[in-house]
Amino acid sequence: MVIRKSTGAAAAALILVSASPAHAAGDPAMCNADGIPAVLSPAAALFDARAAWLDRRSLVWPAAPEGIYRLYHSTTAGIVAQAGTPVRGADGALPLAATATAIPAAFAWLGKGPVLMLGAADESRIGTLHKGQLVLVREDAQGKVLDATHVQVAGALDDLYATAERLADLGATPAQGRTGFKIWAPTARNVALCTYDSGTAPARAATPMRFDAATGVWSATVPANLSGKYFKYAVDVYANGSGIVRNLVTDPYAVSLTTDSRRAYIADLADPRLRPAGWERDAPPANKVQAQPDMSIYELHVRDFSVNDATVSAANRGKYTAFTEKTSDGMRHLAALSRAGLTDVHLLPVYDIATVPESGCAVPDTARLRALAPDSDVQQQLTGLTRQTDCYNWGYDPYHYSAPEGSYSTDAADGAKRIVEFRQMVMALHGIGLRVGMDVVYNHTFAGGQDGKSVLDRIVPGYYHRLDAKGAIERSTCCDNTATEHRMMGKLMIDSAELWTKHYHIDSFRFDLMGHQPRATMEALQRRVDAAAGRHVNLIGEGWNFGEVANGARFVQASQLSLNGSGIGTFSDRGRDAVRGGGAGDAGNDMLARQGYVNGLFYAPNGSAMQTKEQLMKAADLVKVSLAGAVRGYPLTTYTGAVRKLEDIDYGGQPAGYAAAPGETVNYVENHDNQTLYDLNAFRLPLATSAADRARVQMLAAAINTFSQGVAYFHAGFDILRSKSLDRNSFESGDWFNRLDWTYRDNYFGTGLPPAADNGKDYALMRPLLANAALKPAPADIAFARDTFRDLLKIRAGSTLFRLRTAQDVAxxxxxxxxxxxxxxxxxxxxxxxxxxxxxxxxxxxxxxxxxxxxxxxxxxxxxxxxxxxxxxxxxxxxxxxxxxxxxxxxxxxxxxxxxxxxxxxxxxxxxx
Missing domain, CATH: 2.60.40.1180 (Golgi alpha-mannosidase II)
Structure with missing residues (x-):
């Protein structure tokens, strides 16, 4: 994941304007108003949402006292509920009866309060009333307002439209002589389908859609195969605080798009015209991964891979198609790793990304950058000028989960091109014996509410995101958290993963902040992708336990301590922190003082802090935890002489051993987050450590990771001493700070102070390091690391003893x-x-x-x-x-x-x- 400091202009508040007049549902003119939606009926007020529906008939208002409760409704969003006066602007009200009903466990996080129940006669009306404004009011005996709140809708919608979870044809489905369209929008008042001949042409038609009250789905059928055309939906819906709005939106189930995601592309992914030659015969390398511990993974960013590779043709640099150039330096490197035993390349996000321009990339003057001093701050200033326009971002800003990112295509305007080229990339990697994994980010969206880059919330406001006790979207992940515990958000995630598995031959998935998702949903996803592939698809993810879902507050999480026995792997911070020292968020003097097992703790102090032999021996025990796959029951003779199971050894208040099987542990010492290990070692190793020894230290970490039971995970360039010039968060630092050199001449240490936003407070520590030429490796040092790393992979691949299958095997x-x-x-x-x-x-x-x-x-x-x-x-x-x-x-x-x-x-x- 990335801790986002700012989201840029794209996340700016959207200004709503009235439609005058509002276009009729069948008028094509309404389909050309990209951007600002029309307000059909402005809201009288914005309400918080302190109450929540439990199901279609009952709701809870935590901490509310006894009183008279009514649910007011309005089709024009005109409700005014001011304390001390009667409610105005409502069409009517439904009485609610307080009951002694217990609050279901799934809603216990809200706290205690009266469970209010609709009358049986009103139950049949509630689905229709959800299409307008609903305000829950507590009144006194004279009918005057004591308090009022909006009600969180997910519980009601999940109950009312539970059958929608089983639908298999949401989105656009072209067929011979017809094209079907379905969108789940149960609270919408009207939905119209807008179709276009191209990504820029005016609308060809606006087709009214039909509502199914059983599923909450709007549908339309066009009597023509529209493959290759584009579409959007015009959705009339109530949004709390905005009123009744008409949102012109793309489809959450879009399989491709035009430039910058302005319109969704209509395609049958099984269409032979979208298959590169040989696609039907494409398959992952046979028998390379027979069990999850066989996996050794190289985490790679598509643009990083080739944008700096002069052996790739100019048109393909930074693109999917770079992987098709078999004789490029980058592909030769990956092929050599494959021959040594690497099994998987995991691609940083390649779904549609909200923050990457898909055309007209602006890049700084690299000739000028090269001429600057190694400790200059001008490099970061120049790259900062193009930060929003350089087409660079790691991609943890999901826009459309099931469409390939367009900036990696040679023609983002052509919805077909990115599909074909993505498949060509997969085939090329399979062709050199590497399986393909995807980094997926279903735990949040880039934007919510009425933001122009919000899709889900502009179709079903208040449903797809996880809300706090006042109805605001939770943002513990960095951005707008999704609620995969809700039926249709969980379905969207599972359907999306199935699509990538079936139609793009993805072999494994890495889930960003997986602990924010329910274990049950992840297990359902596992079953679905396995069925789609006809074989086991490996799932790993970040199982960190934090935020509003921490410690099972809302559901049993897909987290480190909650997934054991599932077979799903989680990243282990036990070995990571012991090996390199410190923690993931170290800054300031901690980067110097918190040495680890490989970079000098006690035995090679750098003079920044007092360290003890006991600390070293504790770190050695945690390294052994990693080498044993962090399996719970493994008995380890600790540094005190006591024999303790790994689950009884403390790691920051948690059990050091947490997995039921070694395949549930993902071992790593470096990934895209935080500084590279080479850069951390610039801080932590004694300053006099030679460049040759710095390469050796890196390979000691590689050996620990390679010999550890479980999955071995490596950041691209780890094997060639990759540096980001000390950047701790290079998610939008551009090509300059994220370069890879497949010629093995440079690791790019000392190419300028990294961007000030994340690193400026530590410039005083960084300047002398970057200016010290002795810290920069020579080509011979890089070659040593490259070749030693490959030998370690060969050793691991050559024996299943480094890849034991079960906890019993390890013991x-x-x-x-x-x-x-x-x-x-x-x-x-x-x-x-x-x-x-x-x-x-x-x-x-x-x-x-x-x-x-x-x-x-x-x-x-x-x-x-x-x-x-x-x-x-x-x-x-x-x-x-x-x-x-x-x-x-x-x-x-x-x-x-x-x-x-x-x-x-x-x-x-x-x-x-």
Whole structure:
């Protein structure tokens, strides 16, 4: 995810103007008023929403005292409810009876209050009344207002229109001789379909749509196959505070769009004309991932991949089609990783993004940027000038969940082009043996309410987003949180994931802030995508526990501590923080003081803080937690000598072990968020550490991640010492601070102070580092990291012992040596028992990771007399790390000698038959 500081001009408040006169529902002129909606009937007032519907007939008003309650309704949004006076401007009122009914668990977060019930005679009217303004009023005996509130609608709509959850044809469905359109808009008063011949042509027709009271769906059928045309909907709906408005909107189920998402594209994704040659034969590489722990993932941004690659043709740089250029430096790099054992490329968001212009990209003068000093602040000033127009963003600003992003297409104006080119990208990656994963962000939208880039809330106001106790949209994720616990928002997420699986051959998904979604919804999604693919689709995500849903406040979350047993993986911060030190949000002196296991904690202090041997040994224990896959029941001999299950070891007030199986843990030390590890090490390693040793430290972290049970996850460029010139949040820092160099000559450390908005307060710390040429790696250092990383992938891929399937496997086959109070805390020593294990390749494996600045000897007497030899990959003539070949094993004493800052693997061959 990205912590967003600002959303730019696109999120500015929308000014509503009256339509004069309002166009009739069938008038094509109404379809050409892109942008500002018409106010058909302005609201008399904006009400908060302190009450909530529980179902179609009952509602709750938390903390409200006893009184006389009425539900007032108005078709013109004219209700005035001022304290001390009778209600004015209503068409009528429905009496409500207070009951002793218990508040359902799903609404317990609201707090206690009277449950109010409609009379049985009014129940049949309530669906229609939801199409206008509804205000809940508490009155005195004389009918004067004591208090008034709007009512949150989700509970009623989910009950009234539950059957809509089973619909399979929302959106546009072209067929021979006809095209059907369906949109779920149960509170809309009227909906008209607007169709266009192109992305810029005036409307060809405005077709009134029909309402189905059973499902809440509006539908229309046009007697022609409109494939290749475009459409929008004109939705007349009540919006609290705005009145009755006519919103001209795209479709939440849009499968493609025109430039900048102005109109939705009509397409049958099964149409042969949208299939690149060979698409019907496309499939992920066979048997590369047979179980979730087999996954090793490279997280990659589409634009980063090729925009800086001179071996890619100019027209394809930064585009989906760059992946089709098989001989480019970037594709050669990915192919080499695939051959080494990498299984998946996970693409940062590639659905339609709200904050990326899809044409006319403006970029700063790179020649001028290159000429500036390494610690200058001018680079960030120049890139800041084009921040909103440079077509760069990570993409955590969802606009349309099921349409490919247009800025990555060679022609954003053509709705078909992005579909075909996305598929070409998938085929190209499959062709070099890599599966394709998507980073998806269903936990929020870029905008809500009547904002011009709001889709969901302008169709069914107040439904799709999670609201607080006063009816405001929650924003704990950074932006407008969606409510995937509501039937139709959960359905939208599941339908979208199914579409990407079925029509784009996506093999795995990474869910941003997955802990904001219900576990039950994620499990339903798992079943649906598996069925769509005809095989298991791997799901991983961020299981952080925070915000309004924290600790199960609204539902059982898809979070670290709540997903165990589901088979869905979550990112583990246990090993991450222990390995690199500190936490995800470190700033200021903490970036210096909070050293970690690989960058000097206690054994190589940088002088910024007092550190103890006990802290180092605690970090070593957490590294072992990671190496054991963070499985709950694994027994670890801790630094005190006590044997404790991982779930009984403390990690910041949480259990260090949280997973039921290793595949539920995603191990990482760096991803798109925060500084790269190379940049963190610029702060945390002692200043005198050589560039060669900095590369070694990076590969120590890689070894820990590669040898850890569970999923191995790496940020693109981690293997070539990627730097973002110390930028802690490069989500909109442009190409300059996000570059990758597939020629291996530069890692881009020291290319200017990073953008001031997120980094300015630490410029005093950054300037001397960026100006220090000794901190910048030479091409030889980058090559060392590249080749060593590939060797680590080969070692992991070569034995299932690094990819154990079950918690029982981990408990039975993984054993740590060099533990307890007498340990050498700078060395991890572990043994993997391969006896009888499918795919083990060896009878036994011993790996050792020495993070110290000096050689270390580790005696393991119980391993004496066993015929261990250095792993074939590490003893090969072309091994990436020549120092590893200096490691020794004394068979007589069971003593291993490990060179400084080196990870080594010893293997015992299987007995010959």
């Amino acid at each position: 039975q086959r993984l054993r740590f040596h060099n533990t307890g109070p007498a340990q050498v805390p700078t060395v991890i020593a572990a043994q993997l028992d391969g006896s009888g294990y499918p795919g083990a390749a060896y009878r036994s494996i011993v790996y050792l990771i020495n993070v110290d600045k000096v050689e270390r000897k580790i005696a393991v007497p119980q391993e004496a007399r066993r015929p261990y030899a250095l792993h074939p990959v590490q003893r090969a003539a072309n091994a990436g790390d020549p120092r590893a070949a200096q490691a020794q094993y004394d068979r007589d004493t069971g003593t291993f000698t490990v060179p400084a800052r080196t990870a080594v693997v010893f293997v015992e061959a299987l007995p010959r038959n």
